[in-house]
Amino acid sequence: MDTATLLLIASLVFLAAGLVKGVIGLGMPTVAMGLLTLVMPPAAAANLLLMPTIITNLWQLMPLATFRPLLRRLAGLIVGLFVGATFNGLPSLGDTDRSAEAALGIILVVYGLWALVARRLPPPGRHEVWLSPIVGYLTGAITAATGIFVVPLVPYLQSLGLEKDRMVQAMGIAFCAATLALMAGLGTGGVLDASRIGSSLVYLVPAILGMWVGQHIRRRVSESTFKRGFFVALILLGLYMMRQA
Template identity: 50%
Template structure:
């Protein structure tokens, strides 16, 4: 693949990933790592995501309830950092794709439960111990796959946030995961100034896609958002499974 074709492919990937993130609040790393994995190693794709992830999640977490959400989620966020740093280097070493396969299967199962209108709820009394556990597992999964979604997304969805609070909480979770993963990538030698420059170039198409996706989300009802949310998870999980098996 020549340089122009590669750059066009990368830009189109980030537009698509940004659009999905704008609509349902997640999907940027899942789609980007999955699609870019066709033309580069997973660790390289994850390194390209650093700046788009930081900026789009900073944009996503803005809102009037950020302080309250951060106070509620800090045990999970601390666990995420611990899990990611403990698993540092796993993404660079990952070869067989088994972690990604199981991640995809879990996403599919969770999405199917959600589409059947099953309501998962976490009691407030359980958050203080369940949050750190979810965070550590999410961090380890992030270190192994470059994707931040499990089990953090089901956990956040089970906390009873409304659609805008959920999107804001996802943004906060993802930005912490991105920062933690960045340190791991630097330590593994997968992120340097050259890669950081390429990551900066990927920002504009990601923002363009996210802007359009957010415009769509603001025009849909809570019920439609829930349908899009779980359908998006189903599609992302199915994609990860198929990509790993083929």
């Protein structure tokens, strides 16, 4: 595939991924990773989504007054993310036997099915202090193998009982940390590509444009209807990837 075609396809992918994030507040790396791996190796796709994912999540870290308490609360989770991404026995994104595509497909199907059922996990309560590092480790390991960090991270965050604004902030903190953990995992696996990371900055434009369009769509379309369509599409994409792998 020539450079111009790849640039066009990746730009459309990030436009679509940003649109999803604009409507439902998450899902950009999930959509980008799922679609990019249809046209490039998973390791290359993961390198491309690093900077757009980090930068588009930075706004969720504010305000600073509540950032520090949340960061302290999520510290165990974040440590677990980095440990899981760098020390695990799962196949890495750099493997050439298509195991990464199969694993990514499975994660998309599992996440889509869980989201459609939409059953919230029970609050961890006093168990949060030891459960957070375990959830972080599992998420980090899955992230290093697939480039996706929604399972079990998102269901766990939703179980913490945070009010809406703090939940958005907690997701921003966790997603930024998970993306940095993915970067560490790519480095450990020997597939971190600095040139591709640098070139990925160009995809910030379609990603931000997509988020802007998505925010306008959110005001006109039922969020629940959009979510159902989105998660059904994720399941179909996951099944297709599993079949191809």
